[in-house]
Amino acid sequence: MxxxxxxxxxxxxxxxxxxxxxxxxxxxxxxxxxxxxxxxxxxxxxxxxxxxxxxxxxxxxxxxxxxxxxxxxxxxxxxxxxxxxxxxxxxxxxxxxxxxxxxxxxxxxxxDRMLPLPGWTLPGVYALGGAQIALKYQGCAIGQNTVFLGTGPLLYLVAYQYAKTGAKIEAVLDVNPAHAKRRALFALASSPRTLAKGIYYRASLGTHGIAVEEGVTPMGIAGTDEVREVHYRRGSVDKSVRCDAVGLGFGLxxxxxxxxxxxxxxxxxxxxxxxxxxxxxxxxxxxxxxxxxxxxxxxxxxxxxxxxxxx
Structure with missing residues (x-):
């Protein structure tokens, strides 16, 4: 085996x-x-x-x-x-x-399912699974000011696990729009325990004062020899958030x-x-x-x- x-x-x-x-x-x-x-x-x-x-x-x-x-x-x-x-x-x-x-x-x-974007190979960019390993196996965060970017259950689970330890999370950026998640609720009705955990993780981020933006389009990760900020678009508005680490993942x-x-x-x-x-x-x-x-x-x-x- x-x-x-x-x-x-x-x-x-x-x-x-x-x-x-x-x-x-x-x-x-x-x-x-x-x-x-x-x-x-x-x-x-x-x-x-x-x-x-x-x-x-x-x-x-x-x-x-x-x-x-x-x-x-x-x-x-x-x-x-x-x-x-x-x-x-x-x-x-x-x-x-x-x-x-x-x-x-x-x-x-x-x-992790990874999708390339500008700056994704900069030091300080980790797969969500890698960010989780750092926390579980070594008890440390991947950065002092972290952004989690991507989609899927693991995005919220890892962000929740980091928030629970007191790590500073600048933002959670989800590429899935809110209406897509509402449609998925019907499919999850047969798995109430899974649904309840997902809702709990999402609500917990709000309790910790962490900004969650849905329906974003990643534009790139900026920096020269390290991560400096994440650029993204929501609707017709270009935005950015400063950070020194990014947890990246688009499902498994x-x-x-x-x-x-x-x-x-x-x-x-x-x-x-x-x-x-x-x-x-x-x-x-x-x-x-x-x-x-x-x-x-x-x-x-x-x-x-x-x-x-x-x-």
Whole structure:
């Protein structure tokens, strides 16, 4: 299995429970994935301060991987960089190794969807996921005066997490107009818990006095050797906001590189606007013995990823 997030951990647990030999490879030093990323041992504090509403789920998954570490061949801090002909190529501490497998479960999760704009490569511009890693793993903000720009649930979640720590946020700039979100409310009616969390995150920003502008058009990020300000347009008005860091992201997309290297057949998914690897009802891809679990085969969230991994 590749990836010790919700899907990979539950897959490893299921295999171990049935007495099967399992190897779990993960790039991070501790299991949990991006959503439940664990801090270094020296970092103290309750799980609720780091994972919010998902603290209980995070703690449960962390306990599971801790228990599994002695029951399976768990390989943290290990990069899986290639897969070909029943062999997974890995790199750990500068040493390469080829791991032969009978069954491969790819549970590589999701990554930020980035859209280029002028100045996006300046020092001080981070993907939203990177901004979240800095906060969860090192307990630090990406800047002293931060702007979050983009769209999607992660935009508001990361902004909320930063605001909760007392970090100074100059603005949250959402490219989606308000009327588009109102239309989406009907689709979210079947997921009241998700809807409630989204409303809470959005309202919390207002409570902290953080300006949220919707329906903006990003024009660029200005600066010479570092971020100085963000230029954008709202309606017919050109605006700018000064800052020293930008968290940038336009939703999530599946991380599919290993599935591609494995030779899996892909199809275009219009809803996510991405080419995704095909899979059967049991999770097997079009390549015999290669299975796909979690967000790496289509964005479904952490709860769905756990279920896919377990089955």
């Amino acid at each position: 590749v990836g010790a997030g919700p899907a990979g951990i539950r897959a490893a647990e299921a295999l171990s429970r049935h007495g099967l030999s399992a190897i779990l490879v993960d790039e991070a030093p501790k299991g949990g994935g991006q959503i439940y990323r664990q801090p270094p041992d020296s970092f103290q504090g309750p799980a609720s301060s780091r994972y919010g509403f998902e603290a209980r789920k995070a703690s449960a998954l962390h306990l599971t991987i801790k228990r599994l570490a002695t029951a399976i061949d768990y390989r943290p801090s290990t990069l899986a960089w290639n897969v070909c002909d029943g062999r997974l190529d890995t790199l750990c501490a500068g040493r390469g190794e080829s791991v032969v497998y009978d069954i491969l479960v790819i549970a590589t999760g999701a990554m 997309k599946s991380e599919t590189q290993l599935a591609d290297l494995a030779g899996c057949r892909f199809r275009f998914d219009g809803e996510s606007r991405q080419w995704l690897p095909e899979r059967k009802s049991d999770g097997e891809s079009t390549v015999s013995g290669v299975y796909l679990a979690g967000d790496g085969a289509g964005i479904g969230g952490a709860d769905a990823a756990e279920l896919w991994g377990e089955r």
